[in-house]
Amino acid sequence: MSPLFKLTFAAGAAVLALGAQAQAFPAPGKTFTLIVPFSAGGPTDKVARDLAEALRKPLGGATIVIDNAAGAGSTIGTAKAFRAPPDGYTLLVTHVGMATTPALYRKLPYVVDEFEFAGLINEVPMVVVGKPTLEANNFKELTAWIAQNKGKVNMANAGLGSASHLCGLMLQQALKTEMTTVPYKGTAPAMTDLMGGQVDFMCDQTTNTTSQVEGKKIKAYAVSTPKRLTQPAVYKDLPTLDEAGLKGFNVSIWHGLYAPKGTPAAVVKTLNDALKVALKDPDFIKKEEGLGAIVVNDARANSAEHKKFVQAEVAKWGPVIKAAGQYAD
Structure with a gap:
């Protein structure tokens, strides 16, 4: 076998292996974990549990468990997700804290932009x-x-x-x-x-x-x-704060789905495709509407637009928090 043939064969095998790895996701019988950086029973936990039900079918009937890793204003659980294996089976569901912790905490054990953004879920x-x-x-x-x-x-x-x-x-x-x-x-x-x-x-x-x-x-x-x-x-009869005289007032708490840094692009796409199916699930929509939440049905359900949205929210909340002078150690 010539050296050139060996090189070509090795390269081809590597491509096939990568393709097989992407096609194998999600693996049959593999359990997914959704890390929620807040206590059980709270609003983010409710969203995550509703989402887990809606994600099971588009992820091939997978088992999805919730891991409540609460503490330190969501940073403990978020850091746990950041350090998780980047294989797509450990994910993070969190709220606007993804955009506010960079201003609230002088040091964070993770970098927001280094997560893989799987899509926005809802606004509350x-x-x-x-x-x-x-x-x-x-x-x-x-x-x-x-x-x-x-x-x-x-x-x-x-x-x-x-x-x-x-x-x-x-x-x-x-x-x-x-x-x-x-x-x-x-x-x-x-x-x-x-x-x-x-x-x-x-x-x-x-x-x-x-x-x-x-x-x-x-x-x-x-x-x-x-x-x-x-x-x-x-x-339905309540005015908006803008109508009540606070012009331009607009605050909602949103939730997003994230994967650890380095999760393969093909895996992130599969997760995003599954999320978009889940966001159209009638039972999921009904549950969220019952809580007053609005399920995302725009471009922010896509990975790239989700990331842009979070970056804009970081820019929005930073000055507000700094002006108030409220920081954590």
Whole structure:
């Protein structure tokens, strides 16, 4: 066998091996893991579990398990996903924290741009809600009440980097006022104290507020999106914050799917194709709409556009967080 033939044969074998590797994904019987960098039962966990159900069929009936790796404002679980084998079987489902942690943390154990972006999943509107005994009955009355009680108003959030923390920062800047922020270790204790009247109000995801608003355990004042919400029905009469006088106010909490750096392009494409099928699943859409979430049906479901969107969000949130001077160690 001539040296040239040997070289050509070796190169051809390598190409065939790479092709076989790509075609073999997903391997029959192989289990997928979705890392969620938040506690079980929270909004991101709910999204991930709904998504896992919708992804099973387009991934060949694969078993998909959830790994809740919570802590340090989502950075522990995100770092775990970043260090995972880049074979496509360990993925990350996380929210807007992917874009805000670079400003919130001086040092991160991962680089956001080095993840492989598999596609945006949904957007979750935010709602300004108050304790049930709050005197204000609409947003105009709420802003007047805040002005009258300057220095006495308490605004809850679920902790540094949480959706409620980020929305609260934007709200304070838009209202041009400072309030006493009360951080909690998660949404559940914050909501419990809001319902009990220990704190005055908060701005949180519809995934966290809907059942309490429907049960009249808290008051709802306005939504954070440019357009009014039609679902769930309990929000259909609420004005947007833009309509209520905070022109241009637009905050939503989005979720995306990511793979570790170095995951083969063919594998990322397979994951993206599966995600786009899942995003059209009627059961998935119904579950998300029931939580007030809007399933993505535009170009951001594609890998490249997802990455561009996250980069734009990094640029959007960085100045807001820096202006507030709120950092983690």
